[in-house]
Amino acid sequence: xxxxxxxxAIGALLVAFWLSPNxxxxxxxxxxxxxxxxxxxxxxxxxxxxxxxxxxERATRSVPRSMLFGIVSTTVLQSSSLVSVITISxxxxxxxxxxxxxxxxxxxxxxxxxxxxxVAGLGLKVDIAAYAMPMIALSIIxxxxxxxxxxxVGYAVAGxxxxxxxxxxxxxxxxxxxxxxxxxRFALPGVLGLVVYTLLGTVSTVVMQSSHAxxxxxxxxxxxxxxxxxxxxALAIGGNIGTTITAIIGSLSANFQGKRLAVAHLVFNVxxxxxxxxxxxxxxxxxxxxxxxVGINADDHALKLAVFHxxxxxxxxxxxxxxxxxxxxxxxxxxxxxxPDVSRPRYLNAxxxxxxxxxxxxxxxxxxxxxxxxxxxxxxxxxxxxxEIFETGNIADTVRKxxxxxxxxxxxxxxxxxxxxxxxxxxxxxxxxxxxxPPQIAQRVYDLRDVASxxxxxxxxxxxxxxxxxxxxxxxxxxxxxxYDGLRTEIARILLEIRKLERADPEDRSALWLDQEQAQIxxxxxxxxxxIDRFIRTGALKPNAATSFLNDSAYxxxxxxxxxxxxxxxxxxxxxxxxxxxxxxxxxxxxxxxGSAR
Amino acid sequence: MGVKQLAEKVAEYNDRLEQGKVEKxxxxxxxxxxxxxxxxxxxxxxxxxxxxxxxxKGRLNRKLAIAREHAERAEWLLDKIT
Numbered sequence: 001x002x003x004x005x006x007x008x009a010i011g012a013l014l015v016a017f018w019l020s021p022n023x024x025x026x027x028x029x030x031x032x033x034x035x036x037x038x039x040x041x042x043x044x045x046x047x048x049x050x051x052x053x054x055x056x057e058r059a060t061r062s063v064p065r066s067m068l069f070g071i072v073s074t075t076v077l078q079s080s081s082l083v084s085v086i087t088i089s090x091x092x093x094x095x096x097x098x099x100x101x102x103x104x105x106x107x108x109x110x111x112x113x114x115x116x117x118x119v120a121g122l123g124l125k126v127d128i129a130a131y132a133m134p135m136i137a138l139s140i141i142x143x144x145x146x147x148x149x150x151x152x153v154g155y156a157v158a159g160x161x162x163x164x165x166x167x168x169x170x171x172x173x174x175x176x177x178x179x180x181x182x183x184x185r186f187a188l189p190g191v192l193g194l195v196v197y198t199l200l201g202t203v204s205t206v207v208m209q210s211s212h213a214x215x216x217x218x219x220x221x222x223x224x225x226x227x228x229x230x231x232x233x234a235l236a237i238g239g240n241i242g243t244t245i246t247a248i249i250g251s252l253s254a255n256f257q258g259k260r261l262a263v264a265h266l267v268f269n270v271x272x273x274x275x276x277x278x279x280x281x282x283x284x285x286x287x288x289x290x291x292x293x294v295g296i297n298a299d300d301h302a303l304k305l306a307v308f309h310x311x312x313x314x315x316x317x318x319x320x321x322x323x324x325x326x327x328x329x330x331x332x333x334x335x336x337x338x339x340p341d342v343s344r345p346r347y348l349n350a351x352x353x354x355x356x357x358x359x360x361x362x363x364x365x366x367x368x369x370x371x372x373x374x375x376x377x378x379x380x381x382x383x384x385x386x387x388e389i390f391e392t393g394n395i396a397d398t399v400r401k402x403x404x405x406x407x408x409x410x411x412x413x414x415x416x417x418x419x420x421x422x423x424x425x426x427x428x429x430x431x432x433x434x435x436x437x438p439p440q441i442a443q444r445v446y447d448l449r450d451v452a453s454x455x456x457x458x459x460x461x462x463x464x465x466x467x468x469x470x471x472x473x474x475x476x477x478x479x480x481x482x483x484y485d486g487l488r489t490e491i492a493r494i495l496l497e498i499r500k501l502e503r504a505d506p507e508d509r510s511a512l513w514l515d516q517e518q519a520q521i522x523x524x525x526x527x528x529x530x531x532i533d534r535f536i537r538t539g540a541l542k543p544n545a546a547t548s549f550l551n552d553s554a555y556x557x558x559x560x561x562x563x564x565x566x567x568x569x570x571x572x573x574x575x576x577x578x579x580x581x582x583x584x585x586x587x588x589x590x591x592x593x594x595g596s597a598r
Numbered sequence: 599m600g601v602k603q604l605a606e607k608v609a610e611y612n613d614r615l616e617q618g619k620v621e622k623x624x625x626x627x628x629x630x631x632x633x634x635x636x637x638x639x640x641x642x643x644x645x646x647x648x649x650x651x652x653x654x655k656g657r658l659n660r661k662l663a664i665a666r667e668h669a670e671r672a673e674w675l676l677d678k679i680t
Contacts, residue, residue: 394651510634512668516661523660577627580620584607585631585671587664591603 026173033166040159046152060100070107080108081246088258092351093358101261106317113313115212116306119219129168135161174224197231201238211243219302229301237273244269254351260331272316343416345424356441363448373417374455375495378462380406382488389492399489405474410466418459425452447569454566461559465552479540487556490524494560498567511571514564515587521560522592604671628676635669
């Protein structure tokens with residue numbers, strides 16, 4: 001479809017320009033308006049610095065809060081598209097619930113009606129082009145400033161200036177039409193008019209990907225008397241259906257949750273539109289009544305359209321809200337979560353790329369996913385069962401009883417369950433590096449990549465142990481089995497301690513606890529060396545077994561240190577001052593004794 | 599034993615602070631870590647009292663010693679920055 005979109009769109013514009021030079025001014029007005037929206041978005045992204053994302057995380061704890069967030073954010077940003085894209089991104093990163101996301105979309109539908117009020121109340125009554133020019137001229141000075149805040153302000157002011165300028169050109173274009181062609185000739189009465197103009201509104205919003213732009217186009221055409229009030233109502237209804245395209249496009253790169261949200265948006269807007277079309281006469285009466293109540297002139301169709309837009313969106317929310325839980329559970333049943341494939345990245349997708357907070361959060365989850373895979377592979381590589389180790393009260397005893405060889409190709413397991421995820425993490429962090437992330441987030445992203453690297457190194461170290469684990473631990477061979485059981489026990493204990501850290505309340509845990517584990521590793525390493533010496537002296541260990549074990553114990557302690565280092569990087573406090581305190585209090589390498597290396 | 603190293607680390611931290619590379623540590627930050635350490639020490643003491651396994655008791659005692667070392671350093675650090 002996208003293959004034909006570009007030539008068709010360009011072709012249609014050229015034909016329109018050829019047929020009517022005034023179409024150029026209207027099209028340029030739309031283009032300038034959309035350009036203004038893009039600049040406004042960029043400005044808020046620069047100014048936000050993660051503020052919007054942090055707010056969104058907090059604002060979805062209940063449905064009313066989610067809706068309020070949708071209303072306020074769409075009113076401030078003047079773009080329900082941006083709000084829906086952010087929502088999909090957060091949903092994909094697992095930061096908000098589907099119910100919270102649907103609440104935001106409902107709120108955004110109400111928030112978007114403020115645009116119609118702005119245009120109808122201000123844009124058409126005041127010469128906004130007079131404000132647009134100085135705004136654009138002043139903004140360019142700010143855009144070239146080094147400070148991110150000033151640049152953000154510059155983009156936002158320029159965006160607003162271009163929005164005003166776009167409205168002005170659309171107005172001018174339609175005014176010129178008024179003198180030459182009477183578009184009213186194409187007005188269609190009755191049901192046919194409703195259907196045709198609803199479709200037209202849908203198509204124009206899909207093409208421009210902005211219901212806002214469609215609404216401005218309708219209002220300016222209506223103010224210039226180029227369309228009838230009835231047809232304008234149908235166009236506004238169509239615009240509400242067409243606006244779901246942004247969420248649908250955004251969900252293409254998102255996971256199942258993003259797709260559920262896009263469908264919820266579509267279901268909500270189509271239902272609202274259908275109800276509005278069926279009860280159009282009653283809605284018209286309601287608009288007349290409300291308009292008379294608030295003192296809007298009976299012939300001020302632009303303001304009356306804004307009233308209609310508001311009533312119809314609020315009504316839609318009121319109608320669908322009682323069925324929201326059912327809608328969410330229906331979507332959860334229909335768009336099922338794919339069977340988790342441990343070898344594929346779960347959280348790193350294009351939808352989380354848009355915002356620094358979602359990038360970091362998705363990466364944290366993916367690194368945890370990698371560690372879960374690595375933990376299972378390490379334990380299986382040592383002929384141990386994860387659930388047995390994590391549930392036992394005595395690890396040494398459980399290890400001694402684990403004498404069955406696991407049917408495992410550790411190389412294949414490494415390639416499939418570790419390397420693929422690690423590659424995705426490296427690719428993702430490289431991509432993140434190309435974006436201008438806030439320095440603290442960029443640092444945490446790189447730290448998480450290092451954590452992933454340490455986990456991978458730990459798995460590689462355990463791979464070396466596999467051969468002799470199979471050789472010496474499936475049946476008791478005396479001293480050598482005892483030594484290998486010791487290594488298996490210590491690695492399993494480290495994995496258990498890291499799991500405890502993961503499960504602990506973040507308010508209670510500290511990366512400092514890992515000093516205790518690191519000290520234990522170094523103590524165990526010293527004890528193991530003394531035991532080997534004793535076994536060799538007493539002849540309990542043959543020289544070839546002793547050399548194998550010496551090599552393997554170096555790999556095993558290496559793996560343990562790498563796991564601790566990875567956990568240290570993962571659980572370091574996110575507050576930078578708290579992280580500094582932890583670093584200052586932490587023990588240094590030399591304090592753990594000889595052989596230690598972080 | 600670790601206070602000397604800690605003093606060196608604090609001096610190095612102060613250098614980075616002057617260069618604007620790190621954020622300032624406030625007493626509340628240290629107190630928050632102290633609170634975590636106190637809770638951890640209490641948990642370890644309870645575990646030591648509850649276990650009959652001598653090997654486990656030894657490991658837990660070593661952990662407790664390290665937690666106490668951290669607590670001692672936190673006390674020193676708090677005194678230094680207050």
